[in-house]
Amino acid sequence: MRIGAHVSIARGFPSVFDNIKSIGGNCAQIFSHSPRSWKFKDVQKAEEFRERYKKEDVSPIVIHNSYLVNLASLDKELHRKSMENMRKEFETAEILGVNYVNIHPGSNKDVKIGLNRIVESLNDIETKAYLLLENTASGIGSEFERLRYITENITIKCGVTLDTCHTYAAGYDIVSNLDNVLDEFDSIMGLEKLKLIHLNDSKFELGSKRDRHEHIGLGKIGMEGFRNFINHPKLRDIPEILETPVDKRRGFKENIEIVKGLVE
Ligand SMILES: [Zn+2]
Ligand SMILES: [Zn+2]
Numbered sequence: 200m201r202i203g204a205h206v207s208i209a210r211g212f213p214s215v216f217d218n219i220k221s222i223g224g225n226c227a228q229i230f231s232h233s234p235r236s237w238k239f240k241d242v243q244k245a246e247e248f249r250e251r252y253k254k255e256d257v258s259p260i261v262i263h264n265s266y267l268v269n270l271a272s273l274d275k276e277l278h279r280k281s282m283e284n285m286r287k288e289f290e291t292a293e294i295l296g297v298n299y300v301n302i303h304p305g306s307n308k309d310v311k312i313g314l315n316r317i318v319e320s321l322n323d324i325e326t327k328a329y330l331l332l333e334n335t336a337s338g339i340g341s342e343f344e345r346l347r348y349i350t351e352n353i354t355i356k357c358g359v360t361l362d363t364c365h366t367y368a369a370g371y372d373i374v375s376n377l378d379n380v381l382d383e384f385d386s387i388m389g390l391e392k393l394k395l396i397h398l399n400d401s402k403f404e405l406g407s408k409r410d411r412h413e414h415i416g417l418g419k420i421g422m423e424g425f426r427n428f429i430n431h432p433k434l435r436d437i438p439e440i441l442e443t444p445v446d447k448r449r450g451f452k453e454n455i456e457i458v459k460g461l462v463e
Pocket of ligand 1: 362
């Protein structure tokens with residue numbers, strides 16, 4: 200199985216390999232720069248990163264975009280910065296030889312205006328990398344139909360990331376009705392579009408629309424929910440990335456061990 204976590208690259212891009220291996224993972228997600236800043240530094244040690252990416256058993260590596268980006272915004276300055284940021288994100292991915300850039304769709308009170316703004320924005324970006332559109336707990340990205348509206352109207356290559364916490368909080372019951380949720384996703388989006396899973400338990404209940412991650416098994420999805428999810432034949436081959444908390448109870452290493460222990 201492909202299981203990993205969101206890890207730091209504070210000591211340079213190549214440090215992702217040591218960081219992920221030290222916690223027992225074989226795929227990873229990174230921020231290419233501070234996710235709470237608009238600033239980008241020049242990409243350092245790209246050559247070393249590419250070399251190690253070829254050699255090491257760590258794949259895929261995914262870049263997660265900045266929290267500040269909102270492609271659905273009608274605020275001109277925020278939108279301009281968001282576009283500049285997205286272009287930098289894809290440029291960084293190409294320099295590093297990373298295939299996937301994971302983004303949150305963005306927010307706008309008017310879903311229709313927001314969706315069209317996102318489509319328009321993404322169609323103004325050129326890249327060889329894959330865009331991964333992540334579902335959200337609330338707002339524009341919280342319904343499969345809306346994600347499809349985006350993916351079917353954009354020209355860059357794209358797939359979808361399902362976050363288990365977001366899916367559950369959005370009201371899709373992956374605990375008692377996983378088969379139905381997957382059938383629904385398949386008929387709306389097509390399962391072949393599912394390229395990545397963010398594996399997080401949810402602090403809040405089904406349909407709460409609240410995005411608060413919890414350690415695997417300690418939230419509302421629970422241990423049996425994850426056992427069922429991880430072993431589902433339609434999901435077994437999809438890479439899974441943890442974005443669980445790091446606190447006194449556990450870090451990523453412990454959650455990775457727990458997930459591995461659930462595999463049947
Ligand atoms: Zn996520
Ligand atoms: Zn989240």
